Amino acid sequence: MHVMAASQSSPSARLLVLGALGLGLLFTPVADAQPAPSLWSGSGQILSGQGQGATVELVLETSPGRIRSHAGPALDAPFVEPTSTIRQGDALWQIEMQGNLMIVTVYRGSQIIRYQLQPEPITTGSRSKPLPYTQPAAPMATFAPVMQELISVPTLAPLP
Secondary structure: OHHHHHHHHOHHHHHHHHHHHHHHHHOOOOOOOOOOOEEEEEEEEEEEOOOOOOEEEEEEEEEOOEEEEEEOOOOEEEOOOOEEEEEEOOEEEEEEEEOOEEEEEEEEOOEEEEEEEEEEOOOOOOOOOOOOOOOOOOOHHHOHHHHHHHHHOOOOOOOO
16 A cells, blocks of 8 residues: 555656566566476497397487487486486386486386487577488378479469
8 A cells, every 4th residue: 555655646756666666576586487408319228138239329308397209219208307217118217317418228128228318409400410210101102193293383484
């Protein structure tokens, strides 16, 4: 009520009240700010089981409370840093942050794979390493009629 009375009394009192409110808003921390997602990529080795000795790649994205794979074994689960143990399907994932590295061990049946991942900047452009080839969503045969139509469209002669 006191603020209301002061703001009605004079223009200078209104300016003082609004200025104080503005400073309060300016210095109030923003609690909802979320860190940006992080992309982690690197190679690993199959330590035991099928493919023992082979080198494999893994790309993971972490965001607040979540981790997802972009390449490598499928993973999409809740995540708590610095260490997490996640069971997804028939695999058990152990994830541990060690300084600027993410150490990931995947146990699947008799197979054990250990990865060492490094942070990679997320950009809107292309990645420094291309993701592995995946099967297109639709077979190329479905695009053939469209491509044929584009090829056979007559061109117009330029205007004089």
